[in-house]
Amino acid sequence: MVVGELAEQRDLIIIGGGPGGYQAAIRAAQLGQTVTLIEKDIIGGVCLNKGCIPSKVFTHTAAKLASVRDLQEMGIGITGLNVDFSKLQQYKHSVIERLRAGVEKLLVSNQIEVITGQANFIGDHKIGVEKGHQFDVYEFTNAIIATGSHPDWHGMAQEQVLxxxxxxxxxxxxxxxVIYGNDYRALEVASCFNQLGASVKLFHGVDFPFDASINREIKRILKKAKIQVKSGYRLTDTVPKDGKVSVQLTKNGETIAEKASYLLVCAGQKPNLKDLGVERIGIDLTADGFIQTDRTAKTSVPHIYAAGDVTGGALTAVKAIKEGKAAAETIAGLKSEIDLTLIPSVVHTNPPIAAVGLTKKEATDAGYDTEIGSFPMNGNSYAAIANTRGGLVTVIKEKKTDILLGIHMIGHGAIELSSTAVTALEMAARDEDLIFPSYPHPSFNESLLESVEELSGIAIHVPKSKR
Incomplete structure (x- = not known):
């Protein structure tokens, strides 16, 4: 390894080419910054290449498969239905490559320099980039760390453990x-692999992280799909043998054993900070090892910012994008701020889940006197037409002011409706603000209207006996 005597000068260096990093780079370039993006692997990060996009290809395919099976009821004959898994993988790769090529073209069009290599801080204004036997040094004015995270294995990295x-x-x-976990990733795998033909069992330590009404509906839907769900368990051991894995789980001192082709663990993430040298330049970390940032994504070192999973909290692309853009705008001199209060949680199960704002428990714990309105998707006419009647919409408001505090949905159309929910809560809408507008009929949208109407007991398609 040879270190050059002179450091090349750069204005803004961004480490990590995932959603937070590449969108921060483009936003900074739009604002007149000269940007260098360093990525040790391939552009798009885990989200595009291994996580968000591949998972949605699978969940979308599984949902399509489930919908085809319903066509016979509508008079459309279906014969010889099967899943060609190799073609599905080919399709997944084609989607990834197409999207990655699009991002790469955007970086070129915005005149962003892309460097491949492992970055590490060798000073508070210097970064070294190693690629093979080559080691280059860059001196920067500002930097953004967007290196993402990796699974927290707890020492269980084995062949049959995914x-x-x-x-x-x-x-x-x-x-x-066998799936261990309760987050959106665990639910998406459980839903789509079940629909693709695998036998699925789901274990977790604590309940799903949604409103209690949505959690109950999730369990009902999973049970109907013959997915076994067990709560309160702790994963204690895994033993791969003869192409399968034996799994031990413990609850209240009692241990049970499960055997499956694979075990999937969705049990936490750790920040990708190894060999980055953040401790060398005095960047403060949280107790869990994530980078501490303020509301502008600034770290304890004033000219260095961080975005995405590496800062902890909700480990989602939405958060990474928000933080990356805020960092770029702050560096460019704009007054920008991050508010993650109303980031929607979405799960591409079948049917999908979407939630924004406070759950009933969170609202009560925060001291609000609340009222709840719920509407079952069984009462929605378009859900009946599409034969997708499972699901529920729950709306929570503060009784004193009528301001909406949370909107929680499981059912077809939920993810698209979540944008309306976010907008309503961002504008501090009252229930009357969602009742007044006209809604298309028939449509999934009407389920949101009726859940809000049910706050006042005026929903049309809720039987009086159930009110």
């Missing part, structure tokens, strides 16, 4: 899979 990314790289549909 991560939320490697599960979508399997070469065939597994005969059976």
């Amino acid at each position: 991560t939320p990314e490697s599960v979508y790289q399997l070469t065939e549909i597994p005969e059976s899979i």
